[in-house]
Amino acid sequence: MKKIWIHMGYPKCFSTSLQKAFFEKHPEINYGGMGVGDHLSFANDGLEFVFQSLLQHANKPFFDRNFKEAKNIVDEFVNSTNKTTVFSLETLVFPFSSLDFETITERINLLFEDYEVHILLVIREQLDFLKSLYGEFLRMGYPETFSSFIQWIWGYRDRNFYELLNYHQVYNSLKQNFGDTYIHLQFFESWKSNPEIEINASISQLLNITNKNLPIWNDNPSLTKQQQANLLHVNQEFRRGMGEHVLFPYLNHLNRISLNRLESSYSNEEVYENILTKRLALNKMRRLPQQPFEDFYKLPAPSVDILKKMQQEWKITNQRLMDELGIVLKNYL
Template identity: 90%
Template sequence: MKKVWIHMGYPKCFSTSLQKAFFEKHPEITYGGMGVGDHLSYANNGLEFVFQSLLQHANKPFFDRNSKEAKNIVDEFVNSTNQITVFSLETLVFPFSSLDFETITERIKLLFEGYEIHILLVIREQLGFLKSLYGEFLRMGYPETFSNFIQWVWSYRDRNFWELLNYPQVYDFLKQSFGDTNIHLQFFETWKSNPEIEINESISQLLGITNKNLPIWNDNPSLTKQEQANLLHVNQEFRRGMGEHVLFPYLNHLNRTSLERLESGYSSEEIFENILTKRLALNKMRRIPQQPFEDFYKLRAPSDDIIKRMQQEWKITNQQLMDELGTIPKVYLS
């Protein structure tokens, strides 16, 4: 049975570096995407449709009508090579869609039926992850303070990504779905000390390929506190992306292939409007006077109490992960 590797996430855990600096560049990998040639593209439009529409967003009737074609697209690509086949999309485990993680997992199993599926999962200590994710939300137009963000995560945990921060729960679910030995967990903190050495060594060993000591770079560095403070000010003054109405997706550029298939009539400028406005906002962020940032992550009530309750829960679940794996970075238990 042919082996297929799928890097599912998490976001803000070297995902862009893996895609652009490793998977795309390694000569022993046949890489399907995303990030083939640019930051958005796949090896072909069919695969982009599979990953960006069918796996993440399509409702059941639309998925069912297109699943046979999608299976053929996957089979044609995987069987076109004798090399290791890799796909990567960091929002498969952390979906920005109406579909839950369990539904996405079932669709992966269906479209990759007949292959030995191996899952690469990179996790990050939860509070550090939320701070980095908040910065990414600011890029996408989020107009609320970090305090309000934390309160939202806690208050709407019945419907948002909160459960995905329970790492042993996610890990065990994936093992049940794909097999105990097919889930490969890596830690952001281990790689962070020396990404070039750690990523080359660990991923080459996992995939059973030659360590080429590829240069590892970061095309998407996190914003500084100063930049985040300015961008928050811009977002509050100039509504865009996440600050717009809920009916228009703030990641609409990722829907470009499905919009073309659906004969949407949207122009290229309309599809990429969120990218254009993000660039304008980032430029404005750099030009305006520096906004206060010394206490940028300081939490006010009730978020200051909420974060303590979050950390209590994470300490319990991270201990469960420690018991299961035998060792994890100390920051997960502190």
């Protein structure tokens, strides 16, 4: 049975660096994407359709009708070479869609049932992760403060990504779907001090390929607090993306192949509207006088109390994960 690797995320955990600087560049990897040639593309349009539409967004009837074609697309790519096949999409574990994580993993299992699937998952201490994710939300037009962000996560945890911050629960869900020995956890903090050395060493060893000591860079650095303060001001004045209506996806450019296949008749300007408005907003951010940002992450009530509850839950679930793995991660307690 042929082995494949799927890097599922998390976002803001060196995902772009893995995609652009390692998976795409390593000569012993047959890389399907995301991030082939640019930041959006897969190795071909078929794979982009499979990963960006069928696995993450398609309703069951549409998925079922297109499953056979998707299976052929995957099989053709995997069997085109004897190199180590890798796919990467950080939103597989952290979906921005109406589908939940469990449905996505079930579909991956169906699509890759003929292969030995190894899952690579990179996690990050939860509060640090949320601060970085908040910056990414600001890029996408989110018009609320960090305090409101925390309150929304807690208040709507029955329907948002809060459960995905329970790493022990996610780890066990993946084990049940793919098997105990096929889930490979890596930790953002262990790479952070020297990404070039640590990523090359750990991922080369995991994938059983030669350590080429590839240059590792970051094409998507986090916004500074000053930049976040200015961009928040722009988002509140200039509604776009996450600050607009809910029916038109704020990540619509990721649906470009699906929209073309569905003969949607959207123009390129409409498909890439969120990209264009993001660039405009970032330019506005840079030209603004500096907005107040002192104690930008200091939370008022009730958010400060909410965060304490969240951190207490994370401490418990992180300890369960460490007990299961037989390791100690001080940053997670």
